Amino acid sequence: MSKVRVLVGTRKGAFVLTSDGKRDKWEVSGPHFAGWEMYHLKGSPVDPNRIYASQTSGWFGQVMQRSNDGGKTWETVGNKFAYDGVPGTHQWYDGTPHPWEFKRVWHLEPSLTDAETVYAGVEDAALFVSRDGGQNWEELAGLRGHGSGPQWQPGAGGMCLHTIILDPKNRERMYIAISAAGAFRTDDGGSNWKPINRGLTSQYIPDPDAEVGHCVHHVAMHPARPDVLFMQKHWDVMRSDDAGDSWHEVSGNLPTDFGFVIDVHAHEPETIYVVPIKSDSEHFPPDGKLRVYRSRTGGNEWEALTKGLPQSDCYVNVLRDAMAVDSLDKCGIYFGTTGGQVYASADAGETWAPIVRDLPAVLSVEVQTLP
Amino acid sequence: MIRVVLPVHLRTLARVNGEVMVEVDGDATQRAVLDALEAKYPVLRGTIRDHGGGKRRPFVRFFACGQDLSHEPPDSRLPEAVRNAQEPFLVVGAIAGG
Numbered sequence: 278m279s280k281v282r283v284l285v286g287t288r289k290g291a292f293v294l295t296s297d298g299k300r301d302k303w304e305v306s307g308p309h310f311a312g313w314e315m316y317h318l319k320g321s322p323v324d325p326n327r328i329y330a331s332q333t334s335g336w337f338g339q340v341m342q343r344s345n346d347g348g349k350t351w352e353t354v355g356n357k358f359a360y361d362g363v364p365g366t367h368q369w370y371d372g373t374p375h376p377w378e379f380k381r382v383w384h385l386e387p388s389l390t391d392a393e394t395v396y397a398g399v400e401d402a403a404l405f406v407s408r409d410g411g412q413n414w415e416e417l418a419g420l421r422g423h424g425s426g427p428q429w430q431p432g433a434g435g436m437c438l439h440t441i442i443l444d445p446k447n448r449e450r451m452y453i454a455i456s457a458a459g460a461f462r463t464d465d466g467g468s469n470w471k472p473i474n475r476g477l478t479s480q481y482i483p484d485p486d487a488e489v490g491h492c493v494h495h496v497a498m499h500p501a502r503p504d505v506l507f508m509q510k511h512w513d514v515m516r517s518d519d520a521g522d523s524w525h526e527v528s529g530n531l532p533t534d535f536g537f538v539i540d541v542h543a544h545e546p547e548t549i550y551v552v553p554i555k556s557d558s559e560h561f562p563p564d565g566k567l568r569v570y571r572s573r574t575g576g577n578e579w580e581a582l583t584k585g586l587p588q589s590d591c592y593v594n595v596l597r598d599a600m601a602v603d604s605l606d607k608c609g610i611y612f613g614t615t616g617g618q619v620y621a622s623a624d625a626g627e628t629w630a631p632i633v634r635d636l637p638a639v640l641s642v643e644v645q646t647l648p
Numbered sequence: 649m650i651r652v653v654l655p656v657h658l659r660t661l662a663r664v665n666g667e668v669m670v671e672v673d674g675d676a677t678q679r680a681v682l683d684a685l686e687a688k689y690p691v692l693r694g695t696i697r698d699h700g701g702g703k704r705r706p707f708v709r710f711f712a713c714g715q716d717l718s719h720e721p722p723d724s725r726l727p728e729a730v731r732n733a734q735e736p737f738l739v740v741g742a743i744a745g746g
Contacts, residue, residue: 312656312657313657334657334695335707335744336655336657336705336707336708336741336742336744337655337657337658337661337695337696337705337708337741338694338695338705339694340661340691340694340695353661353691356693356694356695356699357693357694357699359699359700
């Protein structure tokens with residue numbers, strides 16, 4: 278029988294939640310790395326027992342961990358993230374030039390074909406790769422070097438590269454997203470990049486249609502249709518049908534189109550999920566009701582999914598990397614909150630139940646479907 | 649030998665309990681002690697000082713003999729009581745946040 282392993286990164290450690298394919302009884306392991314901020318953990322699709330983890334601290338900086346046994350034991354690997362050449366400057370909050378400074382790893386994306394290769398999205402925004410299981414890291418400097426880098430500016434959460442998507446049909450193609458620069462694509466394995474933000478409109482920047490400067494919160498793709506992308510922007514839910522060359526809004530009847538997470542059903546490429554958040558100044562669900570919204574039409578027409586979720590006095594947030602799906606039938610949907618709950622639905626969102634209720638604030642959720 | 653006390657998170661990372669001892673060739677300076685510490689426990693590289701310039705991380709402090717040595721030049725000699733192992737060299741996570 279299949280199993281599911283949920284990897285949860287929190288403000289004070291990592292947790293590994295496991296269940297059989299029914300997904301109704303869960304074992305909780307953790308905290309791993311207690312007291313550290315665990316921004317992200319993700320397993321290799323090639324070897325699911327190989328898991329990479331980003332461990333950070335305001336005191337002691339960045340530490341990288343990897344596991345070869347599905348998160349039971351861990352070993353420390355390389356934590357030297359040196360920008361390629363002279364780092365240069367980006368814009369600071371006040372518009373002045375500010376030197377690029379490494380702060381932390383926000384997102385890890387293991388290769389689809391090699392368990393030893395893993396990509397890291399970091400703050401200040403840059404993309405690194407390790408080809409030796411995390412021991413050594415080199416920057417894919419073409420991203421920062423393509424020309425617009427000096428115009429990038431941090432969002433409120435820092436200038437982070439938080440999304441990395443590998444195209445399963447084209448190994449040379451990769452997408453990344455940065456707050457608050459926007460989305461970018463490479464078609465040559467990471468040497469050259471271009472902004473893919475046409476169609477995004479952001480009223481909070483001087484030129485609402487600018488090539489860069491958009492606060493993209495997250496991007497999702499279904500592996501069977503890698504040219505179709507869904508985006509939760511600072512405001513607006515967006516869709517691209519041409520690999521990001523152009524975008525159009527699909528917010529439709531959402532109660533608010535602000536939010537952080539977005540994900541796609543494992544078996545239905547037109548079924549997508551978001552968690553609407555009231556506004557950029559009120560990071561909690563509208564009306565104190567925690568609702569996942571699902572569209573079965575690739576956007577525009579949305580339905581609220583509420584069964585099992587708190588429908589009063591709920592004022593948590595769901596951060597950008599804190600939603601994931603499994604690939605069982607029916608598709609499981611998972612998300613974690615800043616209130617420390619991890620909710621799971623084993624029926625594609627119809628009903629929900631908390632796996633755990635009282636973890637530290639959840640930063641990230643990833644799911645592995647195991648044989 | 650120099651006695652070094654690490655904060656709990658770095659003890660966990662280095663998989664040690666209590667004080668650690670490091671051997672320093674020549675003058676026992678702050679830099680020499682940290683070099684020896686990182687050589688003995690490579691997982692500590694980058695957690696006390698930056699990888700690049702070896703600059704102390706902002707929320708890490710160095711105490712010894714009741715003094716804050718954090719702002720001392722890294723090549724100045726440590727107090728005699730540290731050099732002769734009467735007192736430990738303390739690596740401290742600064743009080744910050746709530």
